[in-house]
Amino acid sequence: MFISLGSLLVSTRVSACERYEEKPGILLPSWLRAGSRLMAGLRLASCGRLVFFVLLLNTPLHHGIEFDPYRSLGISRTATQAEIKKAYKQLAREWHPDKNKDPKAEDQFIQISKAYEILSNEEKRSNFDKYGNPDGQPGNLQHPQQHFRSFHKYDSFFFDDSFFQFQFNSARDSFDDKYLLHFSQYMNEIVPDSYNKPYLIKVTSDWCFNCVQIEPIWKEMVQEFEPLGLGIGVIDSGYERRLLNHIGVYQHPAIVGVINGRVTFFKTTVVRENLRQFVDNLLPSKLLEQVTNKNYVHFLSSWEQDNKPRALTFHQKSTMPLLYKLIAFQFKDYVKFGAVQTGIELTDEILTYYSISGYASTIMIFKENVDKAADSIQAKGMKKQIIDDFISRNKYLLAPRLTSQKLFEELCPLKQHRRQRRYCVLLIIQRKDELQSAYRSFVSFASVNTKESLKFVYVYSERQQAFVNALLPSALQNNPLPNQVVILQRSSTPGKVFYKLLENGWNGSEEDKMLLFNELTELMGMEGHTVLSHDVVLPELNDEFAPMFLLRWLYAIIDYASQIWASGFSQNWREMMPLISLLFSVVFILFGAFIIQAFGEPSDVESRSESEKEQEPATDKNRETKKQQINTSRNLSRSPEQNFVEVTELTYINYNSNLVRLMPGNINVLVVVTDATKNALIQKFAHEVYPVTWNKSLHFSFLNLSKHRGWLVDLLEFAQDPARISSLQDESYHTQNYIGYVLALNGHRKYFCLFKPQCCNGTENRSVLNGLEPTQGGKRPIEAMETNSPHQSPPSSNVSVKRTEQLLNRLHLWMDRLLEGILQRYYVPCWPELH
Secondary structure (H helix, E strand, C coil), rough: HHHHHHHHHHHHHHHHHCCCCCCCCCCCHHHHHHHHHHHHHHHHHHHHHHHHHHHHHHHHHHHHCCCCHHHCCCCCCCCCCCHHHHHHHHHHHHCCCCCCCCCHHHHHHHHHHHHHHHHHHHHHHHHHHHHHCCCCCCCCCCCCHHHHHHHHHHHHHHHHHHHHHCCCCCCCCCHHHHHHHCHHHHHHHHHCCCCCCEEEEEEECCHHHHHHHHHHHHHHHHHHHHHHHEEEEECCCCCCCCHHHCHHHHHHHEEEEECCCCEEEECCCHHHHHHHHHHHCCCCCEEEEECCCCHHHHHHCCCCHHCCEEEEEEEECCCCCCCHHHHHHHCCCCCCCEEEECCCHHHHHHHHHHHCCCCCEEEEEECCCCCCCCEEEECCCCCCCHHHHHHCCCCCCCCCCCCCCHHHHHHCCCCCCCCCCCCEEEECCCCCCCCCHHHHHHHHHHHCCEECCCEEEEECCCHHHHHHHHHCCHHHHHHCCCEEEEEEEECCCCEEEEECCEEECCCCCCCHHHHHHHHHHHHHHHHHHHCCEEHHHHHEECCCCCHHHHHHHHHHHHHHHHHHHHHCCCCCCCHHHHHHHHHHHHHHHHHHHHHHHHHCCCHHHHHHHHHHHHHHHHHHHHHHHHHHHHHHHHHHHHCHHHHCCCEEEEECCHHHHHHCCCCCCCCEEEEECCCCCHHHHHHHHHHHHHHCCCCCCCCEEEEEEEEEHHHHHHHCCEEECCCCCCCCCCCCCCCCCCCEEEEEEEECCEEEEEEEECCCCCCHHHHHHHHCCCCCCCCCCHHHHHHHHCCCCCCCCCCCCCHHCCCCCCCHHHHHHHCCCCCCCCEECEEEEEC
């Protein structure tokens, strides 16, 4: 396509140029012929430049859009098969069309699968690296990246270096390939890992001029920061728009820092000092405590408060080295770090006491004994890997306190193999102002017997009472003395441990030490379960250092507010503009309302309230008229097929479908009739409920009292509701008349609403009981409730047809209350059987 288009342009341009050549047979003056030849030469020269430009574009440009499997998987060209497989699994899980509803998910998933198919096959991968084609066609011997970059050897032809002040290069440097990030990798790896080390991430693009300017400084900073333990990442804005939107980056080049899951933007000039200061500001300010002659004893002695060893770092510079800060941030949950500057008068006592040379970097670890370091390391040009190994070996005390479930699982891990047994020796003591001699004896025993498979810990019985009571027998749970030692081993079953309680407790005497030593020696020499005869499922330990609920709530609010201010008002104005606009709109509306209320005339308000009071009686009078108009409009809007009401009989055949298994949200409206009143009541019932037949969730039925009287009696008697329908049972229990009762039955939620028929004498009272407004002269609602029950019947069962139809007067108003959901509901545990 490119060649044909180029040929067309060339042919068109050349044909146009030919028009300006001299035509034979026409005699022109000499000076005019010379000018014509000059103009023709200039036009032919311009045609030649256009031909060269088109041919240049046709040759390499189409290679820039070729498929690159490495970029599709977000990996470098030196990636191993394990890294390729891992990247493919993560991206396939993210972009699978069944899980990702993005319209581009299917195409992206196809690209990922195609890339994995090429790179997982060594032959296809080798062909692609050599020829840019997995089929291995030898006609194209250039490297795939060289296809794209071959265009740039003509940069000086199109772009003058003196104009842009640097050589144009649109392709991303291969130096950044191994740091490329995609969305799933950022969310699953970078964010969780940012709680242990900060990350510095650059946002770049293939066609970014400013990105090329900062490239030398970026390379130098990466080579300086990465050996110190700082995480590095690169985001290609052309392929990771979703990740950029998540972070909040809308321009490039950009540099951001990620620490503790938060994103901080670099907003100054990209120079070395600014980048170093930016990384230093990312880290918390109190990672290392300044230690001098005045506070070093207090610093080393406060290990019991936070249950952490102390690490003293000795350095000569006035500013803290970045390496020490990164190490302190990495192990902040395990070790408390202190910084001692050598060569000054404020720290000479510390250097003399611990015999520290001020010419080499030194790190000392202190545990329970503050007079002597548990371990130390000293070297010039200390590397991060050496420090990591050193701190990892000493990140726990000799006998640390169990303060959380996480620490318990780390100190007492599960055995990895059948022959690899791990045991914990637990000392149960009571907390006092000063540690007891029993604890100090326990620590001294642990210092000479600690092994990889044997850990020594202690716990305060007051703080972990449930945990301790699960291990101690009932006779010792309420006995404050003596201290107890428990040898335990965790099982693969969650929470379950095998344990043995040391006899006679623990006083710290030599006899206790010898008894414990013999027990451990016997335990190491045979299967643990034969010695640890007891087992129990332990409750989880309380987190002793967790802040109170109110403090956590306050910290969360402060943290959230600072995050909004840092990421919104200071950095991402584009995202915050809708919120700011909404806030200003609300403030403007409230201010306008206040102004209107403050400066409005009181007479207007009073006249308006008086007119409303005059209109209230008219509104009450016209309320019923409006409802009738609404029902009339609904009736007029019905189709001819809906001009009837289908009322079916409730029998044992359709009982389950019409009631018990009625679909959720549907209600069966049931009228109670007899053989004598069946025709009259059903006609009246259909007339009353016809205005609400537009609601498709309502079904209409009738119950023959002559056949199923027992079912109705059971339903009314066993209705479960705080306001019982009736608590009276007299001699006329089985002769009560239920003619004209209407029940709205909700089969799914097992409740019903009850409409009781009206009589000549009790019309007003029944209206109140049915949830309707009483007519004039009616009794109060309380009196109506006292004088009516579901078993009270009309005065006579042999009523005329006219009086029978009057039983359902005002039923349509009751149906309106039913649809509004304001009627009282009577719940039943289950629906009675209909025989």
